[in-house]
Amino acid sequence: MVDTEDSRVTDETLIGRIAAGDPSAFDRLVRRHQAAVYRFVRAAVSPDVTDAGAEEILRETFLAARRAAPRHRDEPSARPWLLALVRQAIDRLFPQAHEREVPSLRELAAEAGWGRAGGDGAPEYGAREVEAAFTALPPEDREILTLCDREYFTVDETARVTGLSDSAVCTRLHRARLRLLGGIAAGSPGEAVEAEKVVAGLHCGEVLADLTENLDGRLSRDRAERLDEHLAGCAGCRRFDGAVIAAVRAVRQLADEPLDAEIEERLAASLRGGRANRANEDPALA
Numbered sequence: 001m002v003d004t005e006d007s008r009v010t011d012e013t014l015i016g017r018i019a020a021g022d023p024s025a026f027d028r029l030v031r032r033h034q035a036a037v038y039r040f041v042r043a044a045v046s047p048d049v050t051d052a053g054a055e056e057i058l059r060e061t062f063l064a065a066r067r068a069a070p071r072h073r074d075e076p077s078a079r080p081w082l083l084a085l086v087r088q089a090i091d092r093l094f095p096q097a098h099e100r101e102v103p104s105l106r107e108l109a110a111e112a113g114w115g116r117a118g119g120d121g122a123p124e125y126g127a128r129e130v131e132a133a134f135t136a137l138p139p140e141d142r143e144i145l146t147l148c149d150r151e152y153f154t155v156d157e158t159a160r161v162t163g164l165s166d167s168a169v170c171t172r173l174h175r176a177r178l179r180l181l182g183g184i185a186a187g188s189p190g191e192a193v194e195a196e197k198v199v200a201g202l203h204c205g206e207v208l209a210d211l212t213e214n215l216d217g218r219l220s221r222d223r224a225e226r227l228d229e230h231l232a233g234c235a236g237c238r239r240f241d242g243a244v245i246a247a248v249r250a251v252r253q254l255a256d257e258p259l260d261a262e263i264e265e266r267l268a269a270s271l272r273g274g275r276a277n278r279a280n281e282d283p284a285l286a
Contacts, residue, residue: 011078111182133183141176174212200229
């Protein structure tokens with residue numbers, strides 16, 4: 001747990017002290033970010049990576065942070081930097097093949113309820129069903145949702161962590177949100193709604209492609225106004241947009257659990273061991 005005094009010290013200050021060889025600053029940085037780093041590890045790795053493997057990534061991330069502290073660029077939060085180090089550790093220790101069949105946007109939307117009839121009110125999703133749907137997603141979807149909808153990273157920060165282009169981040173996020181909604185809404189009853197149409201100069205398919213950009217406020221003013229006009233005049237798109245928004249809101253409201261005490265103890269012990277090894281090599285680094 002981060003105490004009041006600790007919270008007054010910025011990440012930037014801590015990293016500067018780490019670079020200068022202050023071991024207490026490193027301990028404070030670890031305590032501050034260890035739970036979020038481990039949560040991202042579990043989201044980003046393949047299901048066949050064991051708990052021990054996930055802990056290894058956690059340890060390697062903080063060891064890499066300590067080594068890289070002198071080269072860290074000034075920024076208010078260390079979180080994007082740390083999670084980029086997580087991604088590097090995963091790629092090094094547990095390289096994963098990401099080649100998989102990529103369904104079309106319409107196929108993903110159909111699985112998520114695009115075209116189903118229903119009430120016009122905003123749906124509500126329970127934490128358990130959302131967490132189960134999130135856990136069942138492929139690692140690349142859990143990763144992007146964790147960065148954008150749990151850490152609230154910008155597109156630029158997310159691109160820095162994942163190594164993707166800005167446009168690829170936006171595309172992957174939109175698809176991940178649709179897959180999440182598909183997992184939540186799987187098996188939901190409903191009949192086909194009226195045929196797709198053009199409202200406010202936009203076809204329903206164009207609106208489908210823009211829902212995430214609109215939700216995140218990244219559309220131009222003119223495009224956003226036209227999309228809102230379409231939603232006002234198209235019950236099917238309005239209903240689906242509300243379901244996407246509800247799913248994203250539910251992910252953002254998932255509880256952030258603290259790091260398990262046993263994992264925290266093992267991490268602290270292993271990092272102390274790493275510090276001792278460095279001290280043997282160079283006493284000035286103790």
